[in-house]
Amino acid sequence: MSEKHTVSTDIDYAAVLENLGDGVLIFNAADQLIYDNRVARQILGSNMVVLRQKGWSALAILINRDLPEDLIAEDLRAKALRQTEPVRFRLMLGNAYIPCWLSAVHQENQSPLTIVSIEQADWTPISQFLSHLQKEGMPAVEDTLGHAKFMIQIAKRANEKTKVTQLSGQMLRFSELIQEEMTRFQLLIKQLQRLELIQTDQIRKIVSAQAKPINLEEFFEDLMEELAEEHAKQENDGDLRERFTFDIPSNLVVNASKSHLETIMRDVIDNAIRYSKPNTPINITAFATNKGKNVQINVTDNGYGIRENDHDRVFTAFQRGRQPHVIAESGVGLSLALCKSELAAMQGNIWFISEEGAGTTFSIKLPAALTQSEKPLEETKSAAEDSSNDQQKAETSAEEEKTPSTDTSVEPSSES
Known part of the structure; x- marks a missing residue:
């Protein structure tokens, strides 16, 4: 027989919400913003002034900017109010997409509350990649410039006594080195583009x-x-x-x-x-x-x-x-x-x-x-x-998750 879960009355839940790592906004049934925490204020900045004045309608304008034409913020809210699972969406703030979630709290004999959680954008992978790009890419560029310089010098030193086969052989060798370095650099750029789509959730x-x-x-x-x-x-x-x-x-x-x-x-x-x-x-x-x-x-x-x-x-x-x-x-x-x-x-x-x-x-x-x-x-x-x-x-005999974790090497078995 399972134990009944009890909520401690000794916890300062307002302090817990205020110090969460994600932003939190809470709206009542009258669309008024009744709570915001420290991270939400940091992420939303000057938008908080309008949110406190206009409530849900102001947030809806921000949400609608990134939704398809056949979907509006009110649709997401209605979905969150009728189901137990949070509804995912994102906000475009500045030049970054911010992952967010909509959920509802249904209270006995009271109107439901709409809760918006806002994740802090993590640019660590991008920063790591740029570091690797500098480490791997700059030597490729410098080597290519060096090879090009040698090719120019060889061409300038060529005269009537220079054999065509000798000249073409030297040019071919440096051209192959340039091609190899630029292929590596091209791959780095393509990986950066792929990473950007993943990090901004556009993928x-x-x-x-x-x-x-x-x-x-x-x-x-x-x-x-x-x-x-x-x-x-x-x-x-x-x-x-x-x-x-x-x-x-x-x-x-x-x-x-x-x-x-x-x-x-x-x-x-x-x-x-x-x-x-x-x-x-x-x-x-x-x-x-x-x-x-x-x-x-x-x-x-x-x-x-x-x-x-x-x-x-x-x-x-x-x-x-x-x-x-x-x-x-x-x-x-x-x-x-x-x-x-x-x-x-x-x-x-x-x-x-x-x-x-x-x-x-x-x-x-x-x-x-x-x-x-x-x-x-x-x-x-x-x-x-x-x-x-x-x-x-x-x-493993664990059930397969809808979104695989990034550190699992073996597919969880859900098949027979």
Whole structure:
């Protein structure tokens, strides 16, 4: 028999609210602002004057600025008043999006109160990235300027006795170095753009607008052709596609943003290539799961594997493994953290199973693309995939959360 929860009368709840880390606004049924705490005043600044005068209507104006045309603040409030779960929204203040929540408190024999909680914007990841950008990007720029300077000097020193082959060889060598440095710099900028969309919570709206059915067999055919062409321009060690084997049924269709899924798969495949020996096989499989409601993609390499004490670092921004072959590769430890957040925005997840010295399997789960008239996809799993799922279930039996946490390496099992 459960114990009855009692509320202590010895706590100064006004002091608790005043010193919370998030901002709090409370409105009564007459739309008047009856409470605001210290953090709310700090975040809202001069807007507090109008809020105290106009109440809920003033806040509604701020909320409506970032809502779709077919939705207004009063709709969010009505939803919060009729359900137990808070309603998420955001405020655009200055140049930052501030995550907020609407909820209701229903009091016996009294009108309900509307509570708005305002999170403090955390720019730490952006600051960390800018620090890494300065550390990684500025040397790339300086090296490129140095290479360009040498090319100019070589061209100026050239005369009639200079052999064309000698001159072109020197120019080619410096041009390749410039291309390598600028490719690294371009990747850093793209990661900064992805991080900005995640930190400002724009990513959910973007992937929702771009979501469409994607046939995985066709998707990977196109992606591998692009990767093979890019690889051939940079390397001279054969067709990249010869390293890969695929087991993807032709009827597997996911609901996702194609551009974001391509970026995610490029990151995962790039990790498999970089952290395994040349010419070792990489296997990509996909199958229906969760009674056909989801599709799982596995990318398996026979590479170096991930040390157990580095598992928590894999999906943590700006953290990298401490093995020598990881340190030897360029990077800031951000791509997989970005992938996890982008997949969460698409109602998906990513996790891994790894054994040091044997290899790693990264698994991605996405919603299957189904219409109301369609039946869920039939579950088709190979023996290797069944073994992988058995290992996942052995490691955890917790229920899967709607939004995966960023420090979980193994997908919680909610399937049978």
